[in-house]
Amino acid sequence: MDSAGKSGEMTATGSAPVSVRPQYLRTAGVPAVVIALGVFAAVRLAGAVVLAGAALWAGRSPVRVLGHSWDSVWYLAIARHGYGRTQMWPVTGLVQSDYAFFPLYPLLVRLTGGGEWGALFVSWTAAAVAAVGVYRVGELVAGRRVGVLLVALWSVVPHAVVLTLAYTEPLLVALAAWSLYALLRERWTVAALLASVAGLTRPTGIAVAAAVSVTALHALLTRRSRGAAVWAAGVLAPAGWLAYVAAVGVHRRDPAGYFDVQRQWGSRFDGGGYVLNQVWRVLSGGPVALATAVTAALLGAALLLAVLLLVRRPALPLPLLVYTAVLLVIGIGGAGYFESKPRFLLPAFPLLLPLAAVMARARPRSAVVVTAGLAGLSYAYGVYLLVIAKMPL
Template structure:
């Protein structure tokens, strides 16, 4: 005698394997191909533009990359450093440990430090491209995810994804945090938030966005019995602690709790001024500058701000737009060397959303040439900045 109840069975094993294979092909392999094609074209342009007395590898490991590689190889400086006239100069303590520790781990396997630094950035850049596609398809659809992947790789300073700098790693960690938040996986989001905070100061912006979303989740969950509240709180507190934890470590190493901020302001010339220097740079550049890079930096600074606000007004997923606002604020709210601002704006991910939304509705025959043109322009600009432009980025 059989029961009247029917037993629920899952899909055949073959169908599940096929679905996973299709997912990998469409949502992992395709973004990786986009990233690889962009890297190939941009590095080809670097090779074409590099001066005879230099090389591609040397251009990918210049300026701040030297500090990251020194940390990976020798560890951090133990105190303040001064020039012969007694003025404080910048040292390695300004740089967060996440990226150089990854470089050290790869170098431990036998790679030269310079090559390890480039490989780490390439790996995290590839991961970030996949992650922004996955987040885009959750926010809208597959097409939107692909457009975001192309725009992410095509932004003006995407050359950072091939250099021994921390931008690629930081972007990947923030995107992983945002994707985990969108899935409601709080502890995973918190872990990525902690790692982002140990990679760049902008990790504090990511932590604040995570904390705001966690607070909103706890508040709205009060009306639903059984909704977990501990995990969002743990994730938020852990992420919020990571950047201050590094500041504290530096302070103890230097013998004064404000040591990291002293090092930044006096050693590196970077201090919070709430945007006064940014406004002065933009206005003076538009009035008097005749150089390509300063004008481009001013345009990118202003344009990114417009796009960040547009993302908020268009009501994209608010934790991501909040992170974008905060990350943008960390760039425009500090005085310093402004021709590096296009690089520092790379992690302001919400700026890509309005552009992607505007392009995604176009017909394919219009969309593809637009994306190709944007990609070629971005590839050229990044290559120009590390080969022809003689100053630091």
């Protein structure tokens, strides 16, 4: 690691303690965290400008495209009117209930007034907090330079346009990254509280709770950490997710009511059979949309990066492995909404650590060129999804 030094004693998470003194890049004397946040803000602001320009060119309102597209419509409706909306599609047999959407983001939007600008404010603020959290995790496990490059790569992945929309992914990543950071620092109570709140953002928020609970269990079994705080963290972490699932079950008078809502939306867990079928459609050469082909390629890349994480030396800390693995299992093992799979994996930022490590060994100019090139592709793909193809995200 090129950050602060290690001590000989290992933490409960299996990683060595790292100094939290301010870190500076040698080139400018600017805190690396400020550089990471600046890179993220510049990349995503430019992306928002490109998307707004494309929307105007297509005769659409930029605010509507950014703040009122696809799932954003549901979130805004919940923020303004509460739960209770159901939309039926006789042709497909889908019955879409707004109980599929977790409550934290609509609640925050409601506190800002319930409009598109309020929703964007919540998302953009969360995205900035997430970027700092992603940097801190990357810095802790691999050093300052890798941390900055991890943020840069996360901001230019093909579906990074979601980070500028009124969607829940920025909020989930903000809570997840800081929960993981607290967990790596053995701040059990903070990690568990953030994990519990993360469980109120999206179904995949359970990945954060899994990271905390599994790490707590590991610490107890290996006797690296003891005490009530570890036990409490393991129990508290999934509380938010379980509370919402239970609330939907009570409302529908069915303990499995939430999962029935998801099934009626066309989402269910089939172990990856649906995804394999869609990938085979692409590989067999049949006619598919560009987004379908890109999704197949991105899922393949995600699995390759997962393998690289597993063979990484030194090994990645347990919390990051559990968090990433759960996101992959949910994202790839779930049926339905194939083209949305890369968005579901957007919170899996640890997958980018192998690429960030490679870029950290390259010349700074090369890292800048690669980031700029990927940003251009990300902007173009975002415009394609939202303005040209109008594909669901």
